[in-house]
Amino acid sequence: MKFFKRLSYVYSVLIFLFLYAPIVVLIVYSFNSEKSRAKWGGLTLDWYRALFSNSEIMRALSTTVTIALLSSVIAVVIGTMAAVGIYNMRRRSKMAVMSLAYLPMLNADIVTGVSLLLIFSALGLRLGYFTLLLAHVTFNIPYVILSVMPKLKQLDPNLYEAAQDLGAPPATAFFRVVMPEISPGIVTGFLLAFTMSIDDFVISFFTTGSGVSTLSIMIYSMARRGIKPEINALSAIMFIVVLSLLLIINLRSANDAKRTDSRPVSVGARASGR
Amino acid sequence: MRKRRTSVLALPFTVYALIFIAAPLLLIILYSFCVSPQNGVTLTLDHYKKFFDFSNPVYLQVLWRSIYIAVISTAICLLLGYPMAYILSKLRPGLRQVLSVLFVLPMWMNFLLRTYSWMSLLEKTGLINSFLEAINLPAFNIMYTQWAVVLGNVYNFLPFMILPIYNVLIKIDQSVIEAAQDLGADSMKVFGRVILPLSLGGVASGISMTFMPAVTTFVISKLLGGGQNALIGDLIEKQFKTTGNWGFGSAMSVIIMVLILLAMNFTSSYEKDREEGGQLL
Amino acid sequence: MKKVLSILLVFATLLTLALSGCTDASNKDKTLYVYNWGDYIAEGVTDKFTEETGIKVVYDTYEQNEDMYTKITAGGSSSYDVIFPSDYVIEKLIRENLLAEIDYKNVPNMSLIDAKYKNLAFDPDNKYSVPYMWGTVGIVYDTTRVSEEPTSWGVLWDEQYKGEILMWDSVRDSIGLTLKYLGYSMNDHSDAALAAAKAKLLEQKPLVLSYAGDQMKDMMIAGEAIIAVMYSGDAAFVMERNENLSYVIPDEGSNIWFDNMCILKSSKNKDLAEQFINFMCRTDIAATNRDYICYSTPQIEVYNALDEETKSDITQYPDDSIYARCEVYEDLGEYTQVYDDLWTQILAS
Numbered sequence: 001m002k003f004f005k006r007l008s009y010v011y012s013v014l015i016f017l018f019l020y021a022p023i024v025v026l027i028v029y030s031f032n033s034e035k036s037r038a039k040w041g042g043l044t045l046d047w048y049r050a051l052f053s054n055s056e057i058m059r060a061l062s063t064t065v066t067i068a069l070l071s072s073v074i075a076v077v078i079g080t081m082a083a084v085g086i087y088n089m090r091r092r093s094k095m096a097v098m099s100l101a102y103l104p105m106l107n108a109d110i111v112t113g114v115s116l117l118l119i120f121s122a123l124g125l126r127l128g129y130f131t132l133l134l135a136h137v138t139f140n141i142p143y144v145i146l147s148v149m150p151k152l153k154q155l156d157p158n159l160y161e162a163a164q165d166l167g168a169p170p171a172t173a174f175f176r177v178v179m180p181e182i183s184p185g186i187v188t189g190f191l192l193a194f195t196m197s198i199d200d201f202v203i204s205f206f207t208t209g210s211g212v213s214t215l216s217i218m219i220y221s222m223a224r225r226g227i228k229p230e231i232n233a234l235s236a237i238m239f240i241v242v243l244s245l246l247l248i249i250n251l252r253s254a255n256d257a258k259r260t261d262s263r264p265v266s267v268g269a270r271a272s273g274r
Numbered sequence: 275m276r277k278r279r280t281s282v283l284a285l286p287f288t289v290y291a292l293i294f295i296a297a298p299l300l301l302i303i304l305y306s307f308c309v310s311p312q313n314g315v316t317l318t319l320d321h322y323k324k325f326f327d328f329s330n331p332v333y334l335q336v337l338w339r340s341i342y343i344a345v346i347s348t349a350i351c352l353l354l355g356y357p358m359a360y361i362l363s364k365l366r367p368g369l370r371q372v373l374s375v376l377f378v379l380p381m382w383m384n385f386l387l388r389t390y391s392w393m394s395l396l397e398k399t400g401l402i403n404s405f406l407e408a409i410n411l412p413a414f415n416i417m418y419t420q421w422a423v424v425l426g427n428v429y430n431f432l433p434f435m436i437l438p439i440y441n442v443l444i445k446i447d448q449s450v451i452e453a454a455q456d457l458g459a460d461s462m463k464v465f466g467r468v469i470l471p472l473s474l475g476g477v478a479s480g481i482s483m484t485f486m487p488a489v490t491t492f493v494i495s496k497l498l499g500g501g502q503n504a505l506i507g508d509l510i511e512k513q514f515k516t517t518g519n520w521g522f523g524s525a526m527s528v529i530i531m532v533l534i535l536l537a538m539n540f541t542s543s544y545e546k547d548r549e550e551g552g553q554l555l
Numbered sequence: 556m557k558k559v560l561s562i563l564l565v566f567a568t569l570l571t572l573a574l575s576g577c578t579d580a581s582n583k584d585k586t587l588y589v590y591n592w593g594d595y596i597a598e599g600v601t602d603k604f605t606e607e608t609g610i611k612v613v614y615d616t617y618e619q620n621e622d623m624y625t626k627i628t629a630g631g632s633s634s635y636d637v638i639f640p641s642d643y644v645i646e647k648l649i650r651e652n653l654l655a656e657i658d659y660k661n662v663p664n665m666s667l668i669d670a671k672y673k674n675l676a677f678d679p680d681n682k683y684s685v686p687y688m689w690g691t692v693g694i695v696y697d698t699t700r701v702s703e704e705p706t707s708w709g710v711l712w713d714e715q716y717k718g719e720i721l722m723w724d725s726v727r728d729s730i731g732l733t734l735k736y737l738g739y740s741m742n743d744h745s746d747a748a749l750a751a752a753k754a755k756l757l758e759q760k761p762l763v764l765s766y767a768g769d770q771m772k773d774m775m776i777a778g779e780a781i782i783a784v785m786y787s788g789d790a791a792f793v794m795e796r797n798e799n800l801s802y803v804i805p806d807e808g809s810n811i812w813f814d815n816m817c818i819l820k821s822s823k824n825k826d827l828a829e830q831f832i833n834f835m836c837r838t839d840i841a842a843t844n845r846d847y848i849c850y851s852t853p854q855i856e857v858y859n860a861l862d863e864e865t866k867s868d869i870t871q872y873p874d875d876s877i878y879a880r881c882e883v884y885e886d887l888g889e890y891t892q893v894y895d896d897l898w899t900q901i902l903a904s
Contacts, residue, residue: 008361011580015358017433019380022391023403029394039298056614057365060377078287085284097284100291103299108490108534110507114514115298118524121312122301126634138294141335199384201493210634211613219386221616223497225593226770227394235387250375332900399777415718418765500765501724504903517895518625 023239030232049232054230060218063129069212070138075193078137079144082184084178086145101146104139112139113206120207126210135207136197143196144189151185157172167257193250302531305524312520321525333509337529341507343420344489347427348435351484352477353426355435359476360469362436363443374440389426389497392553396422396498418500426494431487435480442476443469472522478541506530567840570811586611588828590626590635592617592814593769597847602835610827614795618768619642619725621895627653627819636822637831642813643727643884646677650886654683654855655818656694661829665837672853675813676883684815685832688850690787691881692728692871693804695794700781708736708805710782712755717762721774721783724766726898728810729756732784741882744772744890749897756901766902775800786812788850795849803869808880813853 030048034041050059086097086246105111116138155178163173201216208217215234222228305311309318325333346477354540362370362377380388395401396417403413416422492507499505506526513523589601591650593616601612617623620641627635628651640648648654657666665685672686694705702715711720722729731741731751745750764780775783776797785793790802816835820827834840841854851871853856858866866872873881887894 008364011357012361015354015432016376018429019377022388022395022429023383025395026387026391037338050278063487064295072427078290081283082287085281088281089284093281097288097291100288100295103295106534106538107299108507108530110490110492110510111302111531112301114295114510114523114527117300117514118305118311118520119294128634134294138290141290144286149438195382199382201423210590210615216384216386219384219390220493222770223386223390223393224618224770226773231387231390233599235383235391238384238387246375246379246382304602330900332903336903398618398779446814500763500767502760502766504899504904509899509903512899516621516625517892517899518621518628519892519895551681 005081023235026232027236027239030229030236032232035227035229047229047238051230051233051237056213057215057218057230057234058242060215061214063132063212064198064215067129067133067136068194071133071140071197072190072193074133074137075140075144075185079189080139080148080182082141083145083148083152083182087149100111101142103142105142109200109202110206113203116203117206127207129208129212132208132212132214135203139200139203140193140197143192144186146190147189148182148185151182155181191263196218276358297530302524302527303549306528307522308521312518318521321522324522325525325529328433333484336504336509337506337533339420339503339535340489340507343423343427343503343505344485347424347431347488348425348430348481348484351432351435352481355432355480356439356477359436359439359443370444374437377433377436385430386493388430389494392422392426392429393417394533396425418491418502420499421502422498422500423495423503426498427484427488427491430494431484434483438479439473439476439481442473442479446472470525482538482541485537489533489537490530521527558708566679573600583711585609585827586613587637587814587824587831588613588615588635589637589831590617590623591637591639592616594772595639595814595848595850597843600835600840600843603840604831607834609828610830612831621726624648634677636824636828638817638819639687639814640684640817641884642677642815643813643886645817645845646886647682647888647891648817649678650751653820655820655822656682656828657685657818657832658825661826662833662836664833667836667838667841668853669855669858672813677813677885678815685836686786687743687814687816687835687852688844688848689811689853690851690871691804691877692732692784692809693790693802693870695775695783695785695790695800695802696880697775697781697799698801699799704801704802705782706806708732708807711784712759712762714762716781718764719765719781720759721771721780722759722763722766722799723771723784724902727893728784729766729901730894730898731884735809735882736805738807741810742885742892744887751891753897757904759835759837760901760904772843784787785851785891787870787873791849791868794870804873804877804881806880811878811881811883813883 002274031043031045033044035047082097082101085102086094089097107115110195113135116131116135120127120134125131159177159181160173163177164170168176193215199216200214201220203218204214205220208214219234222231304315306321307317307319308314309316309320327333362373365373393400396401396414398415398417400415400417403415405414406414416425450472451464451468454464457468490507491507492505492511495503496506496511497504506529510523510526510530513519513526563657587610589612595616598616601614605611615635617626620643623638623640624644624647627638662685665681668686672689675679678684694708694710696705696710698704700719701710710716711722730749730752733755734741734743734748737748737751737755739751740749765774767774770783771783772789772793773804774780775785775793778797778799784786785802787802790800794800794802816832818825818832822828835844836854836857838854838860841852841857842860845852845854845857849871869877
């Protein structure tokens with residue numbers, strides 16, 4: 001038994017190292033004044049300075065964030081409405097619409113990306129910010145629906161009726177009784193959509209146009225040209241941001257004590273591996 | 275809720291989905307049968323014939339290569355991931371909560387950065403080889419080979435294998451295990467006959483979340499594969515970005531759609547509860 | 556808590572909409588869309604242009620001519636104004652009526668371009684293009700790690716350099732040099748020639764470390780490989796940074812290429828585009844570009860101002876004997892697809 005415990009410990013450490021070592025190396029090298037990977041030239045913040053003064057990267061960052069915010073909000077609105085509507089459908093139409101909703105998640109990113117390129121060109125849309133936004137909304141909505149539906153299912157169907165019996169008009173009854181109950185699902189949906197949007201590469205790659213670039217696309221074209229120390233600085237910053245975000249989310253759901261302990265992990269789990 | 279009135283709320287989404295989810299897929303299928311889709315609709319089977327040309331099976335080789343690299347990567351992820359998930363699940367709740375977050379963290383890092391991080395490590399003059407040289411060991415030159423692509427896959431998708439299995443393992447009812455032990459089963463038997471079968475749902479999830487992106491990737495093969503280990507994702511990207519042959523690119527997209535459908539059918543027979551909120555597929 | 560969150564959210568959305576709306580509006584007046592090769596302009600040049608003229612420049616890059624051509628033509632409308640195609644692509648674009656005729660009243664700096672680079676076969680009278688850079692294709696090698704100075708393309712097939720060879724991920728260049736090595740013309744598209752080239756390239760595959768793009772420069776500087784096929788400008792760039800490297804144009808001959816600036820016919824900013832092209836031909840700007848990317852310049856004053864060492868460097872300014880054995884790529888017309896398929900198949904094997 002003791003042996004297995006030792007073994008488990010060593011194994012876990014190894015896996016952990018495997019997962020973190022490359023990122024840590026990147027971060028350490030972001031402070032390396034020597035551009036070459038093999039030599040160490042002393043500490044410097046030069047690459048961070050280069051990163052922030054690079055207008056291309058900053059523009060890509062702002063595009064990434066605004067697209068993520070906008071597309072998530074739009075997805076939440078359309079998706080929540082859709083979830084409520086689907087919940088009240090007859091079985092057959094319910095299945096049909098749900099299959100439509102699941103399609104983007106079942107397809108490989110490259111297929112979704114390419115298919116969107118085709119429809120945009122068929123519709124005569126010029127590739128750019130608008131098509132990028134449309135693409136992000138398209139793959140975000142399913143995640144919102146997926147997050148809100150279970151909350152709807154857990155809802156006590158009598159609550160809505162009770163509110164109306166007490167004299168509330170349907171709209172008020174909805175907003176004051178149903179919404180609060182499903183809002184955790186909405187928030188999860190929003191967070192999921194936001195994360196997927198920020199991290200997306202393949203779909204953005206095929207649906208964006210002249211001058212409009214996201215962070216991932218920028219990193220891809222820089223990486224294609226070789227190792228760039230600015231990317232190291234970028235990864236260090238993103239690591240800190242992601243770590244903080246994860247901590248916040250987990251603190252938030254730790255307060256939401258009703259869920260099983262797999263919840264915070266699941267929220268982050270579907271983050272892009274594309 | 276009044277059923278008919280509120281179900282109209284789903285209308286905006288349905289219209290949107292028909293235009294941007296259903297129609298695009300139909301377009302891909304249509305284009306795969308067109309000679310030159312940008313110049314009108316002239317139907318042909320040429321693209322499929324080109325792909326399935328047995329006298330010049332280049333494209334079939336690419337498909338095969340994509341599949342077996344994905345299978346190897348998935349297998350390695352499973353071999354490495356299952357024990358890790360098991361170890362995690364056996365810890366006390368507080369500790370395993372913290373640790374599972376730590377395993378999720380790399381997944382939140384940008385996918386491209388994770389792949390890029392291996393570029394500087396694996397190069398001939400990169401960190402790993404400089405280190406090996408310093409301690410007089412032979413060089414580890416897998417950069418630009420298939421194995422670099424496998425490594426990239428495993429690195430990117432390992433957490434996707436660990437997490438679903440972990441989620442399923444922690445839900446296994448302790449009393450079932452205790453019952454088995456009461457009936458005289460040793461730990462090997464308990465694992466093989468109780469835990470393993472109950473965890474298959476998670477394994478299926480993990481496999482599908484690893485296999486699908488691995489078989490369709492082009493980023494990992496482009497950055498780590500040196501341009502010569504073309505996978506089917508690379509070919510599709512090339513048709514749409516460089517060659518401009520949208521018909522052929524669409525045909526290949528249809529082929530991988532079918533491939534993935536088959537793979538999902540295979541694993542979904544083991545998968546449980548897709549409907550649970552926030553859960554993985 | 557939830558109320559606060561939702562209010563914040565609405566606020567954030569409105570702010571974002573407002574911001575994106577604002578930037579779009581100011582963009583509408585004077586923005587120029589430029590599409591160029593990666594690493595093909597000096598840092599700060601576009602900013603300087605904006606400073607001097609108030610015209611904003613949106614700058615995108617591509618890795619090979621085919622990428623640029625596909626983006627401009629295959630489906631979806633093109634939104635670029637200025638592009639930098641190579642000779643054979645210019646030929647193709649002219650034929651397909653995609654380029655606008657340049658009004659030289661707006662590009663007086665054309666007079667600063669050496670006549671040697673004007674009036675070439677792909678664009679007689681330079682109706683549609685203004686020379687930007689030119690060069691050759693050759694072999695860069697590490698003098699300290701080769702057994703002897705290479706003189707033929709054959710060194711790329713030499714077994715002793717297995718795993719130390721870099722080839723360009725470029726259809727014309729890779730197939731072209733193989734054809735030249737086998738004694739054919741670089742524009743040959745006969746079945747016999749292509750079959751022979753394909754066999755030769757497949758033979759070479761196990762020896763190649765990587766079919767790379769711009770990252771080749773870093774790799775050669777770092778010593779990742781011993782031999783690489785490179786454009787002369789990139790060769791000059793890496794030779795400046797690693798003194799062990801040298802460049803040679805093999806005896807069988809090679810390719811000489813010209814990258815010119817063109818304006819797309821669909822461009823709505825033709826006058827702005829002409830301003831930009833004129834700006835790029837100006838001596839100080841052309842000099843900055845040349846210094847940064849190390850390519851060979853067609854601009855008279857910039858060339859005259861170069862030091863003797865650079866002028867006599869046959870890497871960048873080859874003498875007549877080398878000129879004589881170099882070919883210019885011609886547009887392959889319908890055979891482009893054949894070449895493309897061939898290259899795809901070689902990479903995929």
